[in-house]
Amino acid sequence: MADDIFADATAFGFETRAIRAGQRHDAATGAVVTPISLATTFVQEEPGVHRGYEYSRTNNPTRQALQECLASLEGAAHGLAFASGMSAEDTLLRTLSPGDHIVLGNDAYGGTFRLISAILAPAGIEWSAADLTDPAELRAAMRPETKVVWIETPTNPLLTVVDIAAIAEVTHAGGAKLVVDNTFATPYLQQPLNQGADVVVHSTTKYCGGHSDVVGGFVATNDTELAERLAYLQNAIGAVGSPFDNYLTLRGLKTLAVRMDRHCENARAVVDLLLGSDKVTHVLYPGLPDHRGHEAASRQMKDFGGMVSFRVKGGADAAMRLTTTTEVFSLAESLGAVESLIEHPGVMTHASAAGSEL
Ligand SMILES: *Cc1c(COP(=O)(O)O)cnc(C)c1O
DSSP states (O other), X not given: OXXXXXXXXXXXXXXXHHHHTTOOOOTTTOOSSOOOOOOSBOOOSBTTBOSSOSBTTTXXXXXXXXXXXXXXXXXXXXXXXXXXXXHHHHHHHTTOOTXXXXXXXXXXXXXXXXXXXXXXXXXXXXXXXXXXXXXXXXXXXXXXXXXXXXXESSOTTTOXXXXXXXXXXXXHHTTXXXXXXXXTTHHHHOOGGGGTOXXXXXXXXXXXXXXXXXXXXXXXXXXXXXXXXXXXXXXXXXXXXOHHHHHHHHHHHTTHHHHHHHHHHHHHHHHHHHHTOTTEEEEEOTTSTTSTTHXXXXXXXXXXXXXXXXXXXXXXXXXXXXXXXXXSSEEOSSOOSSSOEEOOTTTTTOGGGTTOOO
């Protein structure tokens, strides 16, 4: 990455790096856009002598461009792109061994909860959940075997905010590493590595891709030893996206900054509309001063994001009715991208949160 001047976060701003970092003009043709390199294998001058690419599972020029770009946006020395957010998480957690313990925020993404409780736990990984809005709860949950503390901030659907710096301090005091799922905030609004986190993971399927047309995942870190282990696992396990997937995600990143600015602006308009409605009983948005995480969010985020949760009068029946009557917002899972989505988390993505109090 050293030859890429645009990777340097101190020399160029976020928008410039989103468009240029890792994206060298094509040496053969001068093309200004990163080519989609479909080749599965690359010619060698002599056995073992090549130009950095051997076989596309191991590395691929389109994936490499994406990896350098998103790592730069996260302020990370290393980044690895995967076939999905879940495969990024799975590959990362395979650095653990049986007997190691994970502390998971108690309203983690459902897929993360499933991966840890249904796939890793039977393979001998220990885990427990805790309310990580309170660093004292983490201190109580840490064990000598704790290797990873895993948080999201903000979370879905309650938009809970976790103080990254405070949690990093307790995590490190216990000799563990802090992983932050930064899918909701994106590196444009929040850079967890600069707040003390050790690893950032993404579902790039969401805002990074931004157009609801590509599934992908990412891991970023400044820990060189961990990055080497992850590159080994990435090649050994093979959960990599296609060159076209990587191209689409890289294309999405170019407009991430302008899209996030508009998402935040639009979320504020939706919040104002909901607050003015007599059919709405609660509005959850980290930008509201009465939100529990407002103070931490103001400290660690550039703005408050594009997700809004609310509770309507009339309970579950009224909520179900509302989700099927909106005209511009489509009823679908995920965060929305250039289009807007509405969902009922208790029934769709967060059955485990059904009936919970706000
Ligand atoms: C969607 C999502 C994931 C999983 O990513 P996929 O790309 O769907 O595999 C992980 N974490 C969060 C916060 C998500 O929203």
